[in-house]
Amino acid sequence: MVEQLISTNATLFFIPFFLAAVVVEMIAVRVFRAGGDVDVKDDGVSVFLGLMSSVANGAAAVLTITALYWAAQYQLFDIPMTFAMLALCFVLDDLRFYLHHRIAHRVRWVWAMHFVHHSSNRFSLAVALRQPWTKHFSGTMMLKVPLVMLGFDPLMVIFCGAVNAIYQFFLHTQTIGKLPAWFEYIFNTPSHHRVHHGRNPQYLDANYAGTLIIWDRMFGSFAAEEEKVDFGLVSPLTTLNPLRILFTEYLATFRDALQSGITVKQRIAYILAPPGWSHDGSRKSSHDIKREAGLLGDETVTAAAE
Numbered sequence: 630m631v632e633q634l635i636s637t638n639a640t641l642f643f644i645p646f647f648l649a650a651v652v653v654e655m656i657a658v659r660v661f662r663a664g665g666d667v668d669v670k671d672d673g674v675s676v677f678l679g680l681m682s683s684v685a686n687g688a689a690a691v692l693t694i695t696a697l698y699w700a701a702q703y704q705l706f707d708i709p710m711t712f713a714m715l716a717l718c719f720v721l722d723d724l725r726f727y728l729h730h731r732i733a734h735r736v737r738w739v740w741a742m743h744f745v746h747h748s749s750n751r752f753s754l755a756v757a758l759r760q761p762w763t764k765h766f767s768g769t770m771m772l773k774v775p776l777v778m779l780g781f782d783p784l785m786v787i788f789c790g791a792v793n794a795i796y797q798f799f800l801h802t803q804t805i806g807k808l809p810a811w812f813e814y815i816f817n818t819p820s821h822h823r824v825h826h827g828r829n830p831q832y833l834d835a836n837y838a839g840t841l842i843i844w845d846r847m848f849g850s851f852a853a854e855e856e857k858v859d860f861g862l863v864s865p866l867t868t869l870n871p872l873r874i875l876f877t878e879y880l881a882t883f884r885d886a887l888q889s890g891i892t893v894k895q896r897i898a899y900i901l902a903p904p905g906w907s908h909d910g911s912r913k914s915s916h917d918i919k920r921e922a923g924l925l926g927d928e929t930v931t932a933a934a935e
Contacts, residue, residue: 830924
C-alpha cells in the first residue's frame with residue numbers, strides 16, 4: 630500500500646523542480662521583462678497551499694487507491710503494460726480529467742474544492758501550485774475506476790494522472806505567448822489555459838483540457854485567447870489567509886443549503902447545481918453572465934430547481 634500511496638502522489642518528487650521553475654519565472658519577469666507580474670506574498674500563499682496539499686491529499690489518497698484496487702478484481706480485459714497501452718491509457722485518462730474538470734465548474738460541491746485553484750487574481754507558475762486539500766473527498770476521483778475496470782493496471786492509471794498534472798503545471802504562465810498553430814490545435818497550452826483562468830464573460834466555462842485541447846474542441850467548450858484575460862473569480866477573493874481560501878466556498882455552500890424557508894429540492898440544488906445558482910434568482914451563474922453579455926443569444930437558462 631505504501632508503494633501505491635507514493636505513486637498516487639508522484640508529483641511530490643517534482644516539487645523541487647516546480648519551485649525552481651517558479652524562481653526562474655520571477656527572474657524572467659523582473660529582469661528580462663517577460664509577460665506577467667511578481668507578487669511575492671500571493672505566490673508565497675500559493676506555494677504554501679501546494680506544499681500542504683501534497684501532505685493532505687497524500688494522506689487521503691488511500692480512499693482512491695482502495696477504490697481502484699477494489700475495481701481491479703472486476704476487470705473486463707487483461708490489458709498489458711506496453712508502451713502502446715500506456716499511450717492509450719494516457720489519452721483515456723486525459724478525457725477522464727476533462728470530464729472531472731468540467732464537473733468541477735458545473736457542480737457546486739466539486740467547485741468548492743476547485744475554487745481554491747482559481748482564487749488568485751493573478752496567473753503564474755506559483756498559482757499552478759495553489760491546490761485544494763480535499764480532492765479525494767469531492768467524488769470525481771472515482772472517475773478513474775472505469776479505466777481500471779476496463780483492464781488498465783491501477784498503477785498505470787495513477788501514473789498517467791501524475792504525468793498529466795506535471796504537464797499542466799507549465800501551462801500556468803504569461804511568459805509564453807501562442808505556440809505553433811498545429812500544437813495549439815492539439816495540445817493545451819499556456820494561451821488556452823490563460824483563457825480558462827479568466828473571468829471575462831467570453832472565457833467562462835471554457836478550456837477544461839488537461840493535456841489535449843481536442844476534447845474542448847469536440848465538446849464545444851473551446852475559446853481562443855483574444856481579448857486580454859482578466860484573471861480570477863467572477864467575485865474576486867482578496868484574502869491571503871490560507872484557511873479562508875481553502876474553506877470559504879465550502880462554508881458558503883453549507884450556509885446556503887441550511888438556510889431556513891427553502892425546500893429540500895432547493896437545498897440539494899445549492900450543493901449540486903452550478904455555482905451562482907440561487908433559489909430566488911438573486912445571483913448569477915456563468916450562463917447568466919454570458920447571456921447578459923450577449924454571448925448566448927436568446928437562449929433561456931433553465932433554473933436547476935424551484
